[in-house]
Amino acid sequence: MMQDFRSQIDGKRPDWLGIGVVGLVLAGVGVLIVNIFVNMQAAGMTPGYGFLAQTAGFDLSESLIPYTAGDSYGRVIVAGLLNTILLAVVSLMLATFVGVMMGLVSVTPSPAGRMVATLYVELFRNLPKILVLLVLYVLAVRGLPPSREALSLGPVYLSNRSIYIPTIVPDAGQVWLLAPLAASALAAVWWVRRARRIKAATGRESPVAIIVIALLLCVPLGFALLADVPLEISAPSFERFDYEGGARLSVQFLVVMLTLGLYHGAQIAEVVRGGILAVPSGQVEGALALGLSRGHVTRFVVLPQVLRIVIPPMINQFVNLIKNTSIAIAVGYSDLMSVSGTIINQTFRPLEMMLVTMGLYLGLSLIASTLMNRLNDTLRSRGARRGS
Amino acid sequence: MIPASPPPARQNDVWQRWAGTPVTALISALSAAFAIWAAWAVLDWAVLSATLPHRPMQACAETDGACWRFYVEKSRFMLFGTYPYAEHWRPALVSLLLLALSGIVGLRITGRLRVIGPRVLVALWILVIPLAFALMGGGWAGLAPVDMSRWNGLPVLLILSVIAIALAFPLGVMLAVLRYQDRWPVLRRAATVYIEAVRGVPMVTVLFVGVFVLPLTLPPDTRISPVLATLIALVFFHASYFAEDVRGGLQSLPDTQAEAAHSLGLNWGQAMRLVLLPQALSRSLPALVNSVIGAYKDTSLVVVLGIHDLTSTARMAFSEPGWGQYALEAYAFVGIWFLLSCAFLSWVGRELHRGQSGRNH
Numbered sequence: 001m002m003q004d005f006r007s008q009i010d011g012k013r014p015d016w017l018g019i020g021v022v023g024l025v026l027a028g029v030g031v032l033i034v035n036i037f038v039n040m041q042a043a044g045m046t047p048g049y050g051f052l053a054q055t056a057g058f059d060l061s062e063s064l065i066p067y068t069a070g071d072s073y074g075r076v077i078v079a080g081l082l083n084t085i086l087l088a089v090v091s092l093m094l095a096t097f098v099g100v101m102m103g104l105v106s107v108t109p110s111p112a113g114r115m116v117a118t119l120y121v122e123l124f125r126n127l128p129k130i131l132v133l134l135v136l137y138v139l140a141v142r143g144l145p146p147s148r149e150a151l152s153l154g155p156v157y158l159s160n161r162s163i164y165i166p167t168i169v170p171d172a173g174q175v176w177l178l179a180p181l182a183a184s185a186l187a188a189v190w191w192v193r194r195a196r197r198i199k200a201a202t203g204r205e206s207p208v209a210i211i212v213i214a215l216l217l218c219v220p221l222g223f224a225l226l227a228d229v230p231l232e233i234s235a236p237s238f239e240r241f242d243y244e245g246g247a248r249l250s251v252q253f254l255v256v257m258l259t260l261g262l263y264h265g266a267q268i269a270e271v272v273r274g275g276i277l278a279v280p281s282g283q284v285e286g287a288l289a290l291g292l293s294r295g296h297v298t299r300f301v302v303l304p305q306v307l308r309i310v311i312p313p314m315i316n317q318f319v320n321l322i323k324n325t326s327i328a329i330a331v332g333y334s335d336l337m338s339v340s341g342t343i344i345n346q347t348f349r350p351l352e353m354m355l356v357t358m359g360l361y362l363g364l365s366l367i368a369s370t371l372m373n374r375l376n377d378t379l380r381s382r383g384a385r386r387g388s
Numbered sequence: 389m390i391p392a393s394p395p396p397a398r399q400n401d402v403w404q405r406w407a408g409t410p411v412t413a414l415i416s417a418l419s420a421a422f423a424i425w426a427a428w429a430v431l432d433w434a435v436l437s438a439t440l441p442h443r444p445m446q447a448c449a450e451t452d453g454a455c456w457r458f459y460v461e462k463s464r465f466m467l468f469g470t471y472p473y474a475e476h477w478r479p480a481l482v483s484l485l486l487l488a489l490s491g492i493v494g495l496r497i498t499g500r501l502r503v504i505g506p507r508v509l510v511a512l513w514i515l516v517i518p519l520a521f522a523l524m525g526g527g528w529a530g531l532a533p534v535d536m537s538r539w540n541g542l543p544v545l546l547i548l549s550v551i552a553i554a555l556a557f558p559l560g561v562m563l564a565v566l567r568y569q570d571r572w573p574v575l576r577r578a579a580t581v582y583i584e585a586v587r588g589v590p591m592v593t594v595l596f597v598g599v600f601v602l603p604l605t606l607p608p609d610t611r612i613s614p615v616l617a618t619l620i621a622l623v624f625f626h627a628s629y630f631a632e633d634v635r636g637g638l639q640s641l642p643d644t645q646a647e648a649a650h651s652l653g654l655n656w657g658q659a660m661r662l663v664l665l666p667q668a669l670s671r672s673l674p675a676l677v678n679s680v681i682g683a684y685k686d687t688s689l690v691v692v693l694g695i696h697d698l699t700s701t702a703r704m705a706f707s708e709p710g711w712g713q714y715a716l717e718a719y720a721f722v723g724i725w726f727l728l729s730c731a732f733l734s735w736v737g738r739e740l741h742r743g744q745s746g747r748n749h
Contacts, residue, residue, distance in 0.1 A: 015573050350604065
């Protein structure tokens, strides 16, 4: 920090220069806003958010909430925001999976594995994401069969317009599943605490992961079978013109997800590789010399140190990925950005719409980074308490 | 002195590396299979089942491979778009000028071309930026005027990346200094809010503000072309990223630098200009090069606004009826351009990393 010594001697004075400059900038912005009012008035409009209640009149390719063209602009924006969140969550999982896998491959001794990992990372780091998106889109639209002859991957069908997946038909009776789910979650928490207590007292390990998974899966499933909770699976099947049943994701969604997964996967792979290489080899050698097995070295010595290095840049990547979902507008997936682009074209209210859109994106990235930073802090403080 | 002889090569070294453990063996097998498949697919597409450039366009329809004739027919269109055909030397010259200047800056910051001082560089930028606009626009010395809506392809990509980055850099340095200092707390707060707000929104939204909101803010009866509006939006967007890189450099300086400068009698401005900023800038260069690569690649996002940069003219090249099957050829052209230009930028970044670690240790 560059200390200002004079102000320390003189004591605190109001920052007149700062107030003046910021005032000037704000005055300039004020002139621009007055111009907006004048221009919009000339076109017979007044700035305001009344239009959000008007009928949107355009269809969405997909929506998580019921939506028809007769709904309001406000509802379209909500539908777009939910589509953005869905896209972000799914791409984030894909990018993390791809990135961690390729990061691990890039530090294996296998020369072929390293070469493929390096090529992958370099290719996607040196190409614009929009180009990757456009190429994948062309490949998908051209390479995949029309829906009449859709590719079948088990119960999933893939055509050049949509991907059809089986779903569970929602039913009011499924609410009853919450009770056994809550009970088994409580039991799982109790088991984890018990295992930790036993470990602290005696040093003995007790199985945790298997028990927790078994509790969370088997108890609700058993309950569903015994109490006859309706869990009907709706599988897509080809009817006269299109697939019926199940859920439908557009090929646009698939392509944007793949693009973001591959693009950010390459950057995450670099982060993971850097994190692994940053652990001094002496740590591994020391742990081996102490007689730890290979698995234990990875679990208790390498992984905690890698995570500590890797998590902050990963949070950065996740926030970037959320912002980058906005490239979906290039292929017309109905995310927040393309919905607001359409609304701007229809209503010609760019100022109001951009304020809403930017505010929502800002909120999303702030919420994501706050949540993940808090998680990171908790992990760290727990690590510090354990003394690792 | 006789150098120590290297240890004898272990017989099973190769085997160990390729298949020391079952997992390694699996990775090797999968990777090798994938690499061979990918290499074969590329070779097959680009060479084996490709149609060579001397064959007519009709021959391309019969095979699945690349159509090299496409490049003969469309390269010039992808580079310069709908710019008047007879005047193509002007966008070509502008592209060359901007590329040469970027190359010179890149070489200069890796420590080559020492003869060109920083002042000369700044003077060159101040000369080339207006010259690029004047050459593209015409309307003087007998050059035919060309409307901005017909500026297409490579020169637009370069104007929106190189010039935007060049203009954003001084703004970014200013923002970084404002956020770093604590002499004017109001300015510091304002810079912080600006930087964080811009970094929290996607670039596409900022571009939308440039193209749709900015024209509304002008007095009635004034117009601004989308290219210029995008350029302004990009300058304000990139500046906040550069500001964070430079601030990182400023924060890495030890406090004693500022203290020593003050005890020598330098005032705030002199200390900043002569002592702190030069060191901070050279420390933040690797991060800056990374941001520049990102900014350069992201420039192609202007496609969504209907501005015709290289990616967009490539798309136009196969959008005409009858050309639809050559999309991959067109995108390959853009991809190779970006791979080559980013390779140069990455090389600059690696040189800087090497130079820095060499200097610090």
